[in-house]
Amino acid sequence: MSEPEIDVELIDDAVLALMFLTLHKGRDWEPWRAWKSFDWAALGRLHGKDLLLDPVGKAKSVVLTDEGHRNRPVEAACPD
DSSP states (O other), X not given: OOOOOOOHHHHHHHHHHXXXXXXXXXXXXXXXXXXXXXXXXXXXXXXXXXXXXOOOSSOSEEEBOHHHHHTOSXXXXXXX
């Protein structure tokens, strides 16, 4: 019996959608940030797609790029 193939695109979409639940920024001029408590491989792939800045570092959150913020999974549920 062979193992089923894992669709990493679906995983990345799900991780990005979950990240939108933790979007925050301190001041209007600051970039959107999301908690980075997700799989490092998924965060790396999202960074490779230019949706996040480099997630490696001591900060507990990661900055979404403008493109990452435009790729909102649900328009009505996400802040502008």
